[in-house]
Amino acid sequence: MQHGYWIRSKPIYHSLAWQYKAQAHVLLASGEGGRSVLRLYQQRLPDQPVTVLYLPAENEDYSAPLVTVVGTSLQVFPDARELWQRFDQVLQQSRMGTRLYAAGTESFLWQATTLAVKHGVLNADVMREQPASLARPVYCVHCKTTTHGVTTNIAVCAGCQRHLFVRDHFSRRLGAYMGLMIDAEDPGNVPDAEEVYP
Amino acid sequence: MNNLAYKHETFRDDYTYRNSPDAIRRFPFPFAEDHYMYSVNIEQHQPGAKGSIVEHAFDIDEHYVSECEDKLITLGQDKGRYAALPHMMDAQWDFLELSMESLSRDYPHLFTLTKDGERWTWRNGPLGIEDSFVFGDAATLPLEPFEYMGRQVQGDFVLLDQREGTLFADAGFITSQADWSLAFDVGMSWHEWHGPVPQVEKMGIMDRALKFLMSLQQGNPVRRLNWTMTINPRLDTSPEHFPEWGPDKLKVTAQNAGEKAHLRVELQTMFRLPRSNAILFSIRCYLISLEELATYPRWAKRFHRVLRDLHPDLLEYKGIKVYHEAVLAWLSQHDDGAELALGAHPE
Numbered sequence: 001m002q003h004g005y006w007i008r009s010k011p012i013y014h015s016l017a018w019q020y021k022a023q024a025h026v027l028l029a030s031g032e033g034g035r036s037v038l039r040l041y042q043q044r045l046p047d048q049p050v051t052v053l054y055l056p057a058e059n060e061d062y063s064a065p066l067v068t069v070v071g072t073s074l075q076v077f078p079d080a081r082e083l084w085q086r087f088d089q090v091l092q093q094s095r096m097g098t099r100l101y102a103a104g105t106e107s108f109l110w111q112a113t114t115l116a117v118k119h120g121v122l123n124a125d126v127m128r129e130q131p132a133s134l135a136r137p138v139y140c141v142h143c144k145t146t147t148h149g150v151t152t153n154i155a156v157c158a159g160c161q162r163h164l165f166v167r168d169h170f171s172r173r174l175g176a177y178m179g180l181m182i183d184a185e186d187p188g189n190v191p192d193a194e195e196v197y198p
Numbered sequence: 199m200n201n202l203a204y205k206h207e208t209f210r211d212d213y214t215y216r217n218s219p220d221a222i223r224r225f226p227f228p229f230a231e232d233h234y235m236y237s238v239n240i241e242q243h244q245p246g247a248k249g250s251i252v253e254h255a256f257d258i259d260e261h262y263v264s265e266c267e268d269k270l271i272t273l274g275q276d277k278g279r280y281a282a283l284p285h286m287m288d289a290q291w292d293f294l295e296l297s298m299e300s301l302s303r304d305y306p307h308l309f310t311l312t313k314d315g316e317r318w319t320w321r322n323g324p325l326g327i328e329d330s331f332v333f334g335d336a337a338t339l340p341l342e343p344f345e346y347m348g349r350q351v352q353g354d355f356v357l358l359d360q361r362e363g364t365l366f367a368d369a370g371f372i373t374s375q376a377d378w379s380l381a382f383d384v385g386m387s388w389h390e391w392h393g394p395v396p397q398v399e400k401m402g403i404m405d406r407a408l409k410f411l412m413s414l415q416q417g418n419p420v421r422r423l424n425w426t427m428t429i430n431p432r433l434d435t436s437p438e439h440f441p442e443w444g445p446d447k448l449k450v451t452a453q454n455a456g457e458k459a460h461l462r463v464e465l466q467t468m469f470r471l472p473r474s475n476a477i478l479f480s481i482r483c484y485l486i487s488l489e490e491l492a493t494y495p496r497w498a499k500r501f502h503r504v505l506r507d508l509h510p511d512l513l514e515y516k517g518i519k520v521y522h523e524a525v526l527a528w529l530s531q532h533d534d535g536a537e538l539a540l541g542a543h544p545e
Contacts, residue, residue: 009386009393122362141379141437144278162441169394173385180437184444185520 007168013109013130016040016101023097024048026090028083028112030055032132033103034062040101041069051075051090055083055104060132084115091119103129107137107148110175123172134197138166139176146176152193154182163190166197204263204324210271215431217490221260225486226251226463227542228423232503234512236397238406243419243467251465252421254304256297256351257482263324265352265374265433272373272434273349278381279436280345282357282369289357289369290344291334292471293478297347322350344369353465353482358411360475364388365411368476374433374483376426376462377517381438396511411468414477419469426516427525428462431485447520452527456489459525461501488525492532494544499536502529 016036018025025046029037034054052074056063063076077083100121102112109128116126135149138157145159150166157164157179164179171178183189207214217225246252251259273279282290298320302311310321319330327350331338339346348355348371357369365388372380383391388408395404414420428435429446450458465482492498505518506526513519 007393009390124362139382141382142441144381167394169382170390171382171386172390174382178379178382178437181441181444184440185447187441187445 007170009170010168011128011170011172013128016103016127016129018043018046019099019127020046022046022048022099023095025050025099025101026087026094027052027101028087028104028108029053029102030080030083030104030108031057031060033108033129034060034066036103036129036131038062038065038069049073053077053083053087053090055080055108084111087112087115091116091121094119100126101129102126103131105133105135105149106130107135107175110137110172113172114175136166136197137176138164138179139171139174140164140179142181146174147179151195151197153196154191154193155179203260205260207261207264209264209268209431209433213430213432215261215264215485217486218260219493222486222490222493223544224249224251225491225544226423226465226484227461227491227497227500227544228425228463229500229504230540230542232500232538233507234504235509236403238403238410238422240407240410240420240422243421243469251482251484255300255419255467255469256304256353256480257465258301258305258308258352262352266325266349268433269349269373272436276436276438278438279373280348280371281380281384282342282344283385286344286357286359286369286474286476287336289359289471289474289476289478290336290342292473292476293355293357294343294347295333296469296471296478297351301351325350344371351480353480356479356481357471357474358388358477358479360412360477362387363412364408365477367391367479372436375436375481376428376464376483377435377437377440379437394515396515397509411477414468414470416470416472419467421465421467424464424466426462427518428460428485429458429521431460431487433483433485447517450521450524452524455521455525455528456492457487459488459521459528460485461488461491488528495532496538497544498529498532499534500538502526502533505529 025048027037037052050073052070054066054074054076066074100116102109113123113126117123135151138147138150138155140157140159142162143157143160145157147155147158153166155164155166162181163183165182167178167180169178209215251257298311301309308323312319316333317330318333321328336342354374355371356367358365359368367383367386370380370384389404392404429450432443435443463484467480469478471478491501513522
């Protein structure tokens with residue numbers, strides 16, 4: 001929250017729900033997002049083919065229950081690079097009417113969306129759920145570096161080391177919130193950071 | 199203005215920018231009343247009074263050459279001030295055509311455009327530029343068409359693509375912005391891009407403005423004024439360079455406010471473009487120091503009242519809060535409390 005007013009570019013996430021009018025379904029999940037997939041599978045299953053791509057995270061590995069519940073539609077990846085490669089291939093082979101679902105950290109959700117947009121998918125046609133951490137990717141407006149996993153309202157930029165105030169203003173193209181030097185007016189005057197995106 | 203004496207002045211470092219008495223007189227003072235709140239203050243962009251800032255489609259004034267030089271400095275420091283997504287090439291040519299045709303029609307002694315079929319020759323007298331190129335073939339220009347002309351017209355420019363029931367800011371040439379970032383905002387939809395503006399959500403203003411713009415017709419451009427304040431006559435008040443200009447905001451006192459604090463007015467004009475169906479959103483910045491403003495007593499009185507009673511959210515958003523008291527103290531010396539008739543005119 002910033003200055004007590006709502007910034008409309010801040011994405012709002014919802015729980016995943018099957019979109020039954022479809023030709024096919026592609027689900028992408030990382031870490032805690034595995035639980036979102038399991039929850040989705042408690043709803044009535046769609047008739048069309050489903051593909052689930054899953055990237056386990058440390059201490060957040062739902063591979064075992066996913067294998068049981070999802071079965072042969074599931075593909076588990078040892079690292080992010082392979083997951084994105086596979087997703088890119090899946091997108092190339094996908095047709096109109098394919099529904100996309102993503103669940104994971106905010107960085108993950110927007111990496112998935114950005115890749116989908118490159119294949120002509122509209123932003124609004126990707127369903128996204130943020131099941132666990134509120135940690136934010138933060139784009140430094142001064143040096144243009146994105147720092148991932150920021151859980152505090154003020155964070156040190158991984159690129160230029162400035163202290164950035166994390167705004168609610170969000171760019172879907174960059175998949176990140178804007179970070180602005182907090183002590184630009186009065187250098188050195190940096191308030192204590194507070195963990196508001198745990 | 200027919201015979202412009204271009205001033206050599208700076209918008210950074212030693213800040214030698216000043217307005218001549220003529221420039222002060224034609225300054226677009228935006229307050230017709232003692233109180234200000236947002237409204238959808240859009241009107242037709244028809245040619246206005248001779249010598250006024252709306253006499254022509256694009257206003258070229260005494261600051262033209264220095265402002266274009268300042269653009270180059272800013273672009274040299276940060277290439278991200280110009281950005282165009284790949285699908286915007288038709289809109290780029292639309293912009294080049296509109297700006298070249300307008301300038302050569304409205305200021306024929308300064309700019310000329312000759313066409314031999316698709317081979318066009320453009321001559322810009324004040325900047326000493328002459329180029330021949332094939333219209334529609336970007337390889338025949340030294341820069342992309344939007345950047346090429348963006349460097350030769352005062353102000354900032356955004357090209358809005360219309361699709362999915364909204365407008366997307368898919369290209370921009372932005373070197374004199376009031377604290378928003380093109381590199382961050384490019385590609386955003388109308389509501390995302392205006393997300394940070396306070397109060398308007400409640401008032402439904404952005405929805406109405408969007409609806410209005412979506413039905414904008416070719417040949418019927420519109421305009422509105424917007425305003426903020428800037429310390430020192432600086433065009434590049436970007437978030438990118440906030441560390442450079444931010445500290446100046448804390449140096450304003452009741453003694454120096456007249457010289458340091460500037461009213462910054464944006465003439466925003468919007469044109470529907472013929473090939474791309476995009477909208478050109480142009481943002482032309484006018485700066486005036488409080489001292490210059492006080493040349494006309496009713497302006498100083500009115501600005502004092504507007505600032506004194508401005509909504510706290512707007513003070514915060516416009517970044518005025520930190521020097522609000524100092525500026526009020528300076529302006530209050532010029533306000534005897536006399537009642538002012540409606541209207542933004544100087545005298």
